Amino acid sequence: MAVLKKEFHIHKNDFFRAGEASISIKNLLKALGIRPQIIRRVAICGYEGEMNVVMHGGDGKIIVEICPESILLLITDNGSGIPDIPLAMTKGYSTATEKYREMGFGAGMGLPNMKKNADSFAIDSVVGEGTNVRMGFSLTSKKE
Amino acid sequence: MKKDAPSFCVMFNEDLCIGCGICMRVCPTKAIRIRDDRSFRLLDQCVGCGECQRVCPSGAIQMQPDKPLTIDRKKISVVIVSPVLFSQFPGEIPVDITAGLKRMGYDQVIELSDFLEMFQFAAETFIRKNRQTREAPWPLISPVCPVVIRLIAIRFPGLLSHVLPLKRPVVLLLSDLKQRISRKFGCKPKDIVVDHITPCPSKVMTKHSLSAIERKTIDRAFGINSIYAALFHHMEELETMEIQTFPMDRPDASISGRCLQWGMSGGEIAGMQIDKSMAISGVQETINYLEKIELGMFRNMEYIEFRTCPESCLGGPLTVIDKYLAKSGVSRLIKIFGMGMNLSGTKLRKMYDDGYFFSPVDKIRSELVKTFPKKFLSIQSMQEIDNILEKIRGKNCAVCGAPDCRTFAEDVVRGESDLEECIVLRARKCAEDGKDEKQAGKTKR
Ligand SMILES: Nc1ncnc2c1ncn2[C@@H]1O[C@H](COP(=O)(O)OP(=O)(O)OP(=O)(O)O)[C@@H](O)[C@H]1O
Ligand code: SF4
Ligand SMILES: [Mg+2]
Numbered sequence: 001m002a003v004l005k006k007e008f009h010i011h012k013n014d015f016f017r018a019g020e021a022s023i024s025i026k027n028l029l030k031a032l033g034i035r036p037q038i039i040r041r042v043a044i045c046g047y048e049g050e051m052n053v054v055m056h057g058g059d060g061k062i063i064v065e066i067c068p069e070s071i072l073l074l075i076t077d078n079g080s081g082i083p084d085i086p087l088a089m090t091k092g093y094s095t096a097t098e099k100y101r102e103m104g105f106g107a108g109m110g111l112p113n114m115k116k117n118a119d120s121f122a123i124d125s126v127v128g129e130g131t132n133v134r135m136g137f138s139l140t141s142k143k144e
Numbered sequence: 145m146k147k148d149a150p151s152f153c154v155m156f157n158e159d160l161c162i163g164c165g166i167c168m169r170v171c172p173t174k175a176i177r178i179r180d181d182r183s184f185r186l187l188d189q190c191v192g193c194g195e196c197q198r199v200c201p202s203g204a205i206q207m208q209p210d211k212p213l214t215i216d217r218k219k220i221s222v223v224i225v226s227p228v229l230f231s232q233f234p235g236e237i238p239v240d241i242t243a244g245l246k247r248m249g250y251d252q253v254i255e256l257s258d259f260l261e262m263f264q265f266a267a268e269t270f271i272r273k274n275r276q277t278r279e280a281p282w283p284l285i286s287p288v289c290p291v292v293i294r295l296i297a298i299r300f301p302g303l304l305s306h307v308l309p310l311k312r313p314v315v316l317l318l319s320d321l322k323q324r325i326s327r328k329f330g331c332k333p334k335d336i337v338v339d340h341i342t343p344c345p346s347k348v349m350t351k352h353s354l355s356a357i358e359r360k361t362i363d364r365a366f367g368i369n370s371i372y373a374a375l376f377h378h379m380e381e382l383e384t385m386e387i388q389t390f391p392m393d394r395p396d397a398s399i400s401g402r403c404l405q406w407g408m409s410g411g412e413i414a415g416m417q418i419d420k421s422m423a424i425s426g427v428q429e430t431i432n433y434l435e436k437i438e439l440g441m442f443r444n445m446e447y448i449e450f451r452t453c454p455e456s457c458l459g460g461p462l463t464v465i466d467k468y469l470a471k472s473g474v475s476r477l478i479k480i481f482g483m484g485m486n487l488s489g490t491k492l493r494k495m496y497d498d499g500y501f502f503s504p505v506d507k508i509r510s511e512l513v514k515t516f517p518k519k520f521l522s523i524q525s526m527q528e529i530d531n532i533l534e535k536i537r538g539k540n541c542a543v544c545g546a547p548d549c550r551t552f553a554e555d556v557v558r559g560e561s562d563l564e565e566c567i568v569l570r571a572r573k574c575a576e577d578g579k580d581e582k583q584a585g586k587t588k589r
Contacts, residue, residue: 002523023435033520036302040438047439066523104444113440 004028004066010053010077018054021062022046025073032066038137041117042071045135048110049075055100056080057131071137073118081127089115089123119143154196154345156184160204167196167205168547172427173298177555179545189516191294192346193427193452194461207345207461213366213374215249220329220336222252224317227260228343228407228457229368230399232464234473236379238399244379248371250339252325257403259313261485263288264402264415265492266310266501271418271446283420283437283445284308286412287503290346291452292430297512300434304512308447309505311355314340316501318361340365343407343453343460355508367462401481404474409456412449415483421447426454519558529553536568543567 006028008021026043046062053060053075060077082088089111096106115121118135125131161184168176173189176196184205197205215221223245230238242253267286274280285306287293296303322333329336340347340362347358347365405411410423422445424433430450436442453459458474459467495501521529532553539549544565546552555561563569 002527004523004526019436019439019441022439026435026438028526030299031521032523032526033518040302043438044440047441068523 002068005063007061007063010050010057010060010062010075012054012058012079014054018050019047022050025062025064028064029066029071034071034139037143038071038139038141041143042073042137045073045114045117046075048114049073049133049135051105052110052131052133053077053079055096055105060130069139071139073135073137075133075135076130078130081129081131082123082125083127085123085125154186154190154192155206155208156186157204157206158183160202162202162204164201165542165547166199166201168542170195170199170427171547172295172431174547174551176547177545189298191291191298193291193295194345195427197345197461208367208370213339213364213371216337217249218335220252220325220331221250221339222254222321222325222336223250223339223341224254224256224314224362226340226342226344226368226407226457227256227403228460228463228470229341230255230404230477231407231458231470231474232368232372233376233379234465234469237477238404240379240382241375243382244375247378247382248374251329254317254321255399255403256313256317256406257398257400258486259316260402260406260415261400261487262316262492262495262501263310263313264412265487265489266496267308267447268416268418269493269496270308270310271416274446280309281306283442283448285437286447286449288312288412288449289451289457290344291427292450294346294512294516295427295430295452296434297509298516299431300438301513303434303437304509306437307505309503310501311503315355315357315503318357321361338363341368341371342366343368343457343463345461355503368460369462369464372464398486399481400486401478401483402485404477404481405483407457407460408471408474409451409458410449411456413447416447418447420445421449423449423451423456425451425456425459427452521554521557525557528557532556532563536566538566538568541567 006025008024010021011017022043025046026039029039029042046064050062053062057077057079060075060079063072063074063076065072065074087093090108091112092108094106094108096108100106111123114133114135119138119141120136122134123132163178165178168178172193172195173191175187175189175191177185177187179185192207194207197207225242225245230241233241238255242255245253271284274284283306285292285296285303285308287308287310290312293307296307321338322336325331325336326333338361342365345367347362402415405414409425413421413423424430430452433442433448433450437448442448451457453461455467455471458470463470529550533549536549536553540547542548544552544561544567546555546561552561552566556563
C-alpha cells in the first residue's frame, strides 16, 4: 500500500519560521487533490501544533503520513511537558507569557481546536521529557 | 512578434529573449517553461499577474492588447477609464484628462466614482450583517482584483468561500450600459463601441475576464501605456487653446477622492468604515498571506484588500509613470477633492435589499474551476518525484527549462519533460563514464 511520509523540524522559539511545515504539508495535500475541507482542518491542526512546540515546547518535529484513506499527523517535542493534560485541554487555559499574548497568541484555544478539527486525537506528555500529539483525518470524512 | 497562448495577451518576442529564465522563476503559478534556450511556453495556469513582464531585463515579454486603438467616428465611442488613469499625469486635474480623451474622439468618458461608492457601501453592509449571520467565514477577501481571485482558484480553492460575494465596481456599471448610452445618443446598441483604459493586464485578457457581462459589453481594452502618448499630445494641445471650447459633462465634475484613492494600496478600505481590515499588495505578499489565512491566522480580521501589483493598481504593469510618483500626485489631489459621498444612502440601502450588488458566486466559482483544470498527482507519482529529486540533488539551475528541480521532476512524472534534460544528471554521468575509461586504461597498462 502506498504511503507517503514526510518529516519537518520545528525549532524552539523560531517564530519567524513557525507555520512553514504546515504550509509544506498543505501544498503536498493540494498536489494530491485532497478535498479543500480536509486540507483546511489538517492545516489548522498542524499550525496550532507547530505554534505550541515553538511557544511551550522545545525542539520538535512534525511528521505527516498520507495513506489512500487517511492522513496521520504526529507532532512531538522534547520540551518541558504538560503536567495536567485535562487542564491544558480546557478552552481558555493558557500559560503563554505576556510577550506571546501581545502577539495575539495565548487564547488557550489551540489544543481544543486541534481536537475539534481532527477526526481522532490523542495527546500524551511526560514532564521534563516532552509531548506527543497524534491526530488522524479520514479522507472519506464528511466533517466540515 | 508572435502571440503565444491565444487566450492571453502575454506577448513574447523570441528575438529579444536572452534566455535568462528569470521570468520562469518569479511566476507564482509556475506557468512558464523555456525550452531550447528561447522557446517560451505559457501553460494554462497563467493568471495574468504581469510579474514576468516586470522582471524581464530585455523587454521580451509584453502584456498587450491585440487590437490597435482607432476611434471610428461613425460609431458612438464610449470609454470607461480606470481610476488609475488620473494618477498618470501629475499636476493635471481629472477634468483636463477627460477633456483630452474627448479630443481624441470619444463621445462619452465614464469614470467609476459612483460605482466605487456603491461597492464600498455594499461591502460595508455585508460585513456588518455578517457579524450576526456568519454567512461567510472571516476574514472576508476583496473580490476586486481578478488576479487575486484566479490565484485563489488555482492555489487556494479552499478560500473561495472567503471572497466577498459582491459584483466588482466595473460590473455594477456595465449592467445596462449599452442601453443607457443608446438612449442618450439615440443610436442602436450595435453602433456603440465600449473601450476600457486600464493599468491591469487581467482586463486585456478578455477570455478570462471574470464575468460574462465584461466579455459581452467591453469591446476593447487598452493599457494606459498604449494610449498614453496620444492622450498626452491632445492634452498638450488643449492647454494652448481656450478650455471653454470643450464643454465638460457633468459626470466628469463628480470625480471623488474615493475614486482617486482607489488605485492606491489601502484605497479600497479607506472608503469603508471597517476597523478590522487590512491591505496587502504584491504577488508574493498576497501568496504569503493567503497561506497564513489557510492556516487559520487572521480570523480576527473582517476584511482584507488584496492586490497582486506592488502598491496596488498604481503599480499595474500597464501604467506609465513611477508608482510612488503617481501616489504622491494622487495624495495631493485627494486633499482637494475630499472623501465625501455622492450617492444617497436610502437609495443604496434599497438597492442592497433588492440584491442589486450580489454576484452569482456559485456560477463564477464553477466557471473558474473549469478555466483552471487541475492535474493532481497520485501518492506513487509523489514518491517518484521524491526519488528523482534525490537522484538529481540539483541546485534549481533551471537549465532544463523548468523553474526549479521539483517542477522539473513533476513534469517528468507527468510525461511532459524528459529526465535527459537535466544537465546535472548528464554531467554526473559524463564524469562517471570518464572515470570508468581512466580505470579501464589503468588496468590495460
Ligand atoms: N507542546 C507543549 N509543551 C508544553 N506545554 C504545552 C504544549 N502544548 C500545550 N501546552 C500547554 O497547554 C496550554 C494550552 O495549550 P493551547 O494550545 O490550548 O493554548 P495556548 O497555546 O496557550 O494558546 P493558543 O493556542 O490559543 O495561542 C499551553 O498554554 C501550555 O501550558
Ligand atoms: S492590482 Fe490592480 S492592476 Fe494589478 S492585477 Fe490587481 S486589479 Fe489589476
Ligand atoms: Mg497553542
